[in-house]
Amino acid sequence: MMKKLRYFCIACCLWILGMPLFAQPLISFDKYHTTTEIQQMLKKLQQSEPAKTQLHTIATSPGGTPVSVLEIGKNLEDVPAIFVGANFEGNVPISSEGALAFAKMLLDSAKYTEKIKWYIMPLPNPDAAKGYFEGIKFGRSVNDFEVNNDMDDVSNEDGPDDLNGDGIITQMRYKDLEGSFVISDKDSRIMTKADKEKGERGEYKILEEGIDNDEDGKYNEDGIGGINIGISFPHLFPFEKKEAGKWAGQSPESYEIMRFIFDRPNIAMVYTLGSSGFCIVPPKGGRKGGANLSNIKIPGRYARMLNADPQKSYTMDEVIALVKENFGGEMEITPSMIAGMLGLGAAVNPLDEDLKFYTKFSEDYKEYLKEKNFDTERLDPTPAKDGSFELWAYYHLGVPSFSMNLFTVPKVKEEKKAGEGDLSLDDVEKMSTEEFTALGEEKIDAFLKANNAPDRFSAKGISEMMSSGKFTPKQMVEMMKKMPKPKKEGELSEKDKALLAWSDSEWDGEGFVAWQSVKHPEFGEVEVGGFVPYLESTPNPEAIDSLLQIQLPWLLQLSEKIPSVLFADEKITDLGGGVYKLEIYIENKGYLSYPIAMGERNSQPAPIVITLDGEVDFLEGISRTPLGSIGGNQVKKLTWLIKTDKKPTITAKIESAVFGTDVKQIKIGG
Incomplete structure (x- = not known):
């Protein structure tokens, strides 16, 4: 009896001790999580819904950490998918938290996972992400891939050094006759370029905190020599930057990410959580060197064929009209065909048709944030960098690519001065x-x-x-x-004002290291100080959850804009003699066109094909007909002339790598 009682007491104690564990939420967002914790959270999310989720380990970083993708909707077939990647540069930890929170939102609500498959990747650059948790912080963005930056006999021998022992790498300033900086007379913490037009002469040079470890006369030129995954993708790959690697996809993380996506042609939309923000600021154009599709000169040999003027500039629509008029007939002529024929080169600027939806969604997002009482008067997100994942997704995959910056520092609201007017x-x-x-x-x-x-x-x-x-x-x-605001004479830049104010109000002044005199082996007396790493991109942990809960639902709303291509109707006309005209109507119930303009230009993603199978002869049209582009909320008609001496049933199919197969049985002559 005593033995049974003892077992009962032990069981009760274990149950009581276990209660808080069961009462806790699956995952919480009240701190920044380490790379190990993020892997554990992904496993918890997968185990919470094993029937509909799968965890893919797609690569291992050079530092030995797995790169994982959580699939939500493994039970779904023939549906479009959305890929969500976060923190590609590794130095924006709130974006990794955002990807995890977004996955939890999807699992908590079936509405957005009924007809869409999701792939969530919160940590593509784990080696860099661990920098936030290391003893000495410097905003690390490269992985552990061994790169000898200064091409000598030793790697990683001259990185930054913590001269003042505060665990942070900032800047060092020292007086030099060839210096180009002066101390701002508005705030002694800030260094500004000397204005020669005002007769100013530079007094200081500024370098990253450190010494010449390898005694080659250079400073911090061979630090952690890894690859920045955030700039290692093919579009506008920055060959000149050593941290991008020697070629796109050199590091296993970026190569396997691209392979994973190419192996899943049903991916119809991409979200990137990081430093850029297409959701609130439409992607910028203005890059040189690409195809100018609104100012096309037709080479002489083609101009003669098209009865065009080789000296005149044409828009893409005008060139398409000329081709159709002279050669096209009923054949669909696309911008990609024209670009290939005329050798227009790669596109490097967003196409006008795509900017229309980017601009509309940006305006809608701002209204959404206003309704949430979210302050949008913040520093602008960082423009997407050459070689970034979000640019590659748009320009190479040809799919809508949306990026979201979950945090930027609020702007300083200027007090009106007398004579400045009463209108804001x-x-x-x-x-x-x-x-x-x-x-x-x-x-x-x-x-x-x-x-x-x-x-x-x-x-x-x-x-x-x-x-x-x-x-x-x-x-x-x-x-x-x-519009960029011109810097008022003698005043600090808008960014410096905002960062100083944020440091003072939210970081108790610790977002800026006060200039401190230290002894330097080469320069003698130097001062170390400046803005701390992660100040601009990383809010205090207690703000994480509210920032995510307000902004991430917008991505759920964007997912509802995805194309949806289905059969709408059919019409059969008996022309006599066993000849019939078959008209099939295809509709796109989604807001976005398929493909978007960039996808149409580069023939990516895969086209939709309409197939007809039955005992008929085709007099006009073929059994496999590409649908071509179809606009959002648009109906498109395809027509065939067929001949049969029976009254067969034709099987019509919409075949698509993105949307799967939709089948319709059509009775001829019945």
């Missing part, structure tokens, strides 16, 4: 055209001047353009917010 951008944004133009030229000019509008903006010109309907006050304000 927010005031004008709410006005109608009539209300704005009624202000009069004096008030409008004061508003434009107070908000650093370019000189070409005049009250008279703006009022005339608004009255003619060219744009509204809201559109003007949006344009003014995107």
